[in-house]
Amino acid sequence: MxxxxxxxxxxxxxxxxxxxxxxxxxxxxxxxxxxxxxxxxxxxxxxxxxxxxxxxxxxxxxxxxxxxxxxxxxxxxxxxxxxxxxxxxxxxxxxxxxxxxxxxxxxxxxxxxxxxxxxxxxxxxxxxxxxxxxxxxxxxxPYIQEAPPRLTGAVVAWDGSAPAARALSDALPLLRRTARVELVSVTDEPVPEATRWRAIRHLARHGIEAVFDVIPGGLPVGEALLSHVADRGADLLVMGAYGHSRLREAILGGTSRTILASMTVPVLMSR
Structure with missing residues (x-):
């Protein structure tokens, strides 16, 4: 909660x-x-x-x-x-x-x-x-945001990584209030049916009905996610914050920076 x-x-x-x-x-x-x-x-x-x-x-x-x-x-x-x-x-x-x-x-x-x-x-x-x-x-x-939280549709970026898992868990209170939830992987590799089923089942156990979709590679991941969010008319994007180079102050990775620079809907990020 x-x-x-x-x-x-x-x-x-x-x-x-x-x-x-x-x-x-x-x-x-x-x-x-x-x-x-x-x-x-x-x-x-x-x-x-x-x-x-x-x-x-x-x-x-x-x-x-x-x-x-x-x-x-x-x-x-x-x-x-x-x-x-x-x-x-x-x-x-x-x-x-x-x-x-x-x-x-x-x-x-x-x-x-x-x-x-x-x-x-x-x-x-x-x-x-x-x-x-x-x-x-x-x-x-977004600095252009004027609409209140509607939570009619959410896209959850999923690649099986620890940041993605953390983001999904952290987003559960909002996803329970969202009418339509979609987990999305951006990849050219096949996503096993068992993986899709476990992800959907996990959310179902939290009272969330979801679907799992795969976006073929081609575009950079950040651009592909933003395009998908726009196509679906979603009003929330959930994703892990990816970064590197812990020898200095944290530097966000390219996907995260693309999202943060070009986002048009609120983005929930976790690390």
């Missing part, structure tokens, strides 16, 4: 909060609103020879902006008849993603707005930390 839903806001994005609040209302969940606005290190101001009082004022402005962002969500949640707790994380940029990831550990799901390369916003910097350190499913809402 989804009973504790966290919405990440920054005072700039406008899609995550309305979608998250309506989803929380559908699930009878409590809302936590958290904003993250990094503070510029004091050393940066010192090198620029900026007066100390201006440094203090800049920090105060960031905190006030963070407080205003979460209070706006709290007001909207109360108007919808929901309880809402608020938190503002103001710390140096290197620490902010880790603080946020730790905060969401005690949530059932995290809602955040998709990054828009043409109009960057503070929250754009935190998705990878949420996926790789937050240990909770992340629901990414």
């Amino acid at each position: 989804i009973k504790d839903l966290t919405i990440v806001v920054d005072g700039v994005g406008r899609r995550a909060a309305p979608y998250g609040i309506r989803l929380a209302a559908q699930c009878d969940a409590c809302v936590s609103a958290v904003s993250v606005l990094p503070l510029v290190p004091f050393e940066t101001f010192a090198q620029a020879e900026i007066r100390y009082d201006l440094v203090v004022a800049a920090g105060q402005d960031a905190r006030e902006q963070a407080d205003a962002a979460v209070e706006a969500v709290a007001a909207a949640a109360r108007e919808a008849g929901l309880s809402c707790e608020t938190s503002a994380i103001c710390t140096s940029a290197p620490l902010a993603p880790h603080r946020l990831a730790g905060f969401v550990h005690l949530s059932d799901i995290v809602v955040i707005e998709q990054a828009d390369d043409t109009a960057p916003k503070p929250a754009d910097a935190y998705l990878e930390a949420l996926l790789y350190e937050g240990a909770r499913p992340v629901l990414v809402v």
